Amino acid sequence: MISFLKKLFYSNDTRSNDDIQDPQHQGGDTMFCFQCEQTAKGEGCTKIGVCGKQPDVAALQDLLVYAVKGIAQVAVEGARVNVSDPAVDQFTNEAIFSTLTNVDFDPARFVTLVKDAATHRDALKAKVKAAGGNVAFADGPATFTPAADQAGMVAQGETVGIKADATVNPDILSLRELIVYGIKGLAAYADHARILGQQDDRISAYIYEAMAATLDNSLGVDDYVGLALKCGEVNMRAMELLDAGNTGTYGHPVPTPVPLGAKKGKAILVSGHDLKDLEDILKQTEGKGINVYTHGEMLPCHGYPELKKYGHFYGHYGTAWQNQAKEFDAFPGAIVMTTNCIQKPRESYQGNIFTTGLVGWPGVTHIVDKDFTPAINRSLELPGFPEDTPGKQVMVGFARNAVMGVAPTVIEAVKNKAIRHFFLVGGCDGAKPGRDYYTELVEKIPQDCVVLTLACGKFRFFDKDLGDIGGIPRLLDVGQCNDAYSAIQIAVALAGAFDCGVNDLPLSMILSWYEQKACVILLSLLHLGIRNIRLGPSLPAFITPNVLDVLVKNFNIMPIGTPDEDLKAILG
Missing domain, CATH: 3.40.50.2030 (Rossmann fold)
Incomplete structure (x- = not known):
């Protein structure tokens, strides 16, 4: 099949990598991002992200991906001499997840991540060298030194983004980006699974292999097609682990009616995807007179037996992520964003919204230690719903079991x-x-x-x-x-x-x-x-x-x- 794919790519195009240039990837703007469906004009965001991502954040994310590729190069050599580091694996996973659309928009946190990437890389490099590995890498992400300040890092990031090498065959570039974006999704699921105690070293091994491979100009279509399909294979394992973590911790979902109306009283809204964060919030709000609502992808949580047992876990509020500005503005309580899907908060509710985990927005209070007291106290200060508001019910809980x-x-x-x-x-x-x-x-x-x-x-x-x-x-x-x-x-x-x-x-x-x-x-x-x-x-x-x-x-x-x-x- 691989040879057939290669034939398809080149049967009508005899140009070499050096001959092919894609005008979409040439010169001009310092920002270029096309990783999401809503990218500007269906081509790429070049001034500011449609998601709200500023050019400096885009550059810092590009630099972080570049830095992670350096870690990957060292880790691949480490695997050859039986050297690995679980702390580096976890950092790598979280760093990649941080660059997924609508996760982290805070430039200061990316500055820290880039510095930490270099620190982890160098520490791993020392271990690999001590074990007899070859760490004499040429110039590139395995050797680069982060600039001293944010402005310097932004400048560095502008040189290593998608448009960095205009001579790359656009089909090769397309497959490389497909692999990177696949890995971003894989990192998200692997991170959720790890939080619930489910891990598999083969996931990190693939991430390192594939990220390092995107730097290898000797690889061709067959190699990258294989790596892309392998990403799908490894992701099946990540989703299997996450399923095991969710069902092993909270039980298999059961068909459950979920009210879409409101209940009189104080309220807190949980959005994102993280079941563990929701459980922590349910535990910490117990007995405080606060009703907990889900938003967005948290809706299915109502079907899990170990979550639905909480009497103050009431219902679902709102719809999908892109409607949050209007919906959050009207919500009379605090809001917690647990994973991706955050948008720029309106000033009217910026004091009511909190982030946790890898989510970040400049100026929004971030809960680091999973003590949700600031969000709980804000919920108690806000009016809550003044009366019961009847609404429809929807059914959730039709998972495989x-x-x-x-x-x-x-x-x-x-x-x-x-x-x-x-x-x-x-x-x-x-x-x-x-x-x-x-x-x-x-x-x-x-x-x-x-x-x-x-x-x-x-x-x-x-x-x-x-x-x-x-x-x-x-x-x-x-x-x-x-x-x-x-x-x-x-x-x-x-x-x-x-x-x-x-x-x-x-x-x-x-x-x-x-x-x-x-x-x-x-x-x-x-x-x-x-x-x-x-x-x-x-x-x-x-x-x-x-x-x-x-x-x-x-x-x-x-x-x-x-x-x-x-x-x-x-x-x-």
């Missing part, structure tokens, strides 16, 4: 034609036009079809009553984005029951993407050989036409069309 618990009913419904088709409609939500497609699609999916959903893409339709088929709800919320693992396990189990491959099931995947966790989930699906995925609302700007051609020819990935066109193509 719950769905497979009724597998015989599902299988029988498929066999007797009561269920004609399954649609997995989910992924990231976002503000860019075109995402109404997903709402319209779900509304038009026929009554004899079931919709599985996960991640914040569900907020386009999560509160719609689609009814049921023989007692099986037509809308099944599988969970957070990382619960793609659960969705995959459901598909694999169904394929086993019908004695066929996953691609032969009456199942269609229609996905939305925004940031890098979506990238690595896509790589996991490709690693598993899943075909016929529809992706939208737009295709990644970092994917060149040649790379896209490979994806189309080998996996039949396609952009979304209109809901009517896609439903006709899928169902006939």
Whole structure:
């Protein structure tokens, strides 16, 4: 297959790396970022990030990624002489996660991270050298010295970003960036798993191998395609570990109704993805007269038995991340951001919002030690909800254990034609036009079809009553984005029951993407050989036409069309 991919890339292009230059990557602006779906003009942010990222932060993030590649070079040599350091592994993972979209916007914290990267690298280098390893690296990230101050580091970062080498074949660059963005998503899931005590050294080994490989000009298309698919494979392990951490700590999710209204009283809102932070907040608010609400991707937490047991864990407030400015402005309590998804806070609520973990925004109070007293005290100072506000309820908790618990009913419904088709409609939500497609699609999916959903893409339709088929709800919320693992396990189990491959099931995947966790989930699906995925609302700007051609020819990935066109193509 690899030779076939290589042929596809170069069959119509005989230019060398030195001959090919992509105008998109030439000269001019000091900032260039195209890692998210909403990137400016569908090409790249060059003045300020659509996410709110300032040019200095963009440069510092580029420098941190560069510094991590230096650690990777040393770690690869360390593996050759049986030298490793768990502290370096953890730092590397957290540093990469910090550069994922909508995580950390605080330049001061990136200055510290870059300095720490050099310190970790040099300490590891000394250990590797003592063990007989070769640490005589040429100029590059394994040897660079961070500037003395922030301005100097910003200047350094402007020289090592995506546009740093204009002579690189754009297809090679595309694959390198795909790998880096996949690793950012992988680092997020591995970090969540580590917090819950689940680790696997093979994840760090892959990160080092792949990050170092992005510096190797001797590698070609076949090498990078292999590394990209391996990223998907390793991510399956990371999501498996996270699933084990979540379910082992909090129990398997069970179908649970979640109120969308409000309860009279003081309130605290928890957003992001981190279940451990939510548990800490629930414990620390117990008996204080504060009701705890979830926001965004925290909605599925209501299905976990060990979290839902708290009587003051009330309901869900708001929708997806991109609506937070309006929603947070109206929330009458404190807000805690546990992982990525933060946007620039409005002045009206900046004093009410708190960050923890790797999340950061300049001027926002950061909780370092998981003592959420500042957020709790602020909740007690704020008015809270003046009265009960009735609202709809939504159902969560349809992870693999719950769905497979009724597998015989599902299988029988498929066999007797009561269920004609399954649609997995989910992924990231976002503000860019075109995402109404997903709402319209779900509304038009026929009554004899079931919709599985996960991640914040569900907020386009999560509160719609689609009814049921023989007692099986037509809308099944599988969970957070990382619960793609659960969705995959459901598909694999169904394929086993019908004695066929996953691609032969009456199942269609229609996905939305925004940031890098979506990238690595896509790589996991490709690693598993899943075909016929529809992706939208737009295709990644970092994917060149040649790379896209490979994806189309080998996996039949396609952009979304209109809901009517896609439903006709899928169902006939």
